[in-house]
Amino acid sequence: MTPWKWNALDLSGSRECSFEDVPESAGIYIWRLKVAPQINPAAPIATFLQTLEQQLERPSAVLPQREFPTARLGEISIGGGRLTEEKREFLRSNYGHQFARDNLAAFCCNLEQFSPVIYVGKAINLRERLRSHHRGQTDLKEYIMNTLRRDWRDMSVSFMCLPPDHCEAPETTNQLLAALEMISQLALAPHGVRRMG
DSSP states (O other), X not given: OOTTSEEEEOOTTOSSOOOTTSOSSOEEEEEEEOSSTTOOTTSXXXXXXXXXXXXXXXXXXXXXXXXXXXXXXXXXXXXXXOOOHHHHHHHHHHOOSHHHHHHHHHHHHHGGGGSOEEEXXXXXXXXXHHHHHHTTOSHHHHIIIIISOOOXXXXXXXEEEOOGGGSSSHHHHHHHHHHHHHHHHHHHOOTTOSSOO
């Protein structure tokens, strides 16, 4: 992997992922929500639209209930909803053929680049850290499964490795990772992060 370059890992269609393509090096990683991961353009238009709407109905972010010394903030869901009947009928009437559904599916999947970041983290060993999230050894899996009501097929992960010469001194590596993590968290405002930096 090229240092200082973001790499994407495809988790589509897999509940179990070995993460063998992820290096055992230090770096930063970002989990984000896929916009329409399970849409099959080859499906009949009714099935296609039903699957699309099931994806769109679920919120893209959920901020759990929080208690403060003088107030309680209830759960807040952001995003999600249904197409209007007018839009649904337009798509049903005009996107019945395969080529049109291929384009619509591609459009939906390309929206991922604008989807919210769920979580930003740092790791001395990217492969092991991503595996630990996937195996449920961190709070991230619970947040994805229970709060967002999603699963790993609905998620994408990108990672960036530090160059080997930046990882020779453990204390310097940890400080650099902490700084990069905080920069990413402040810039991207991931809603699944409980603490910044």
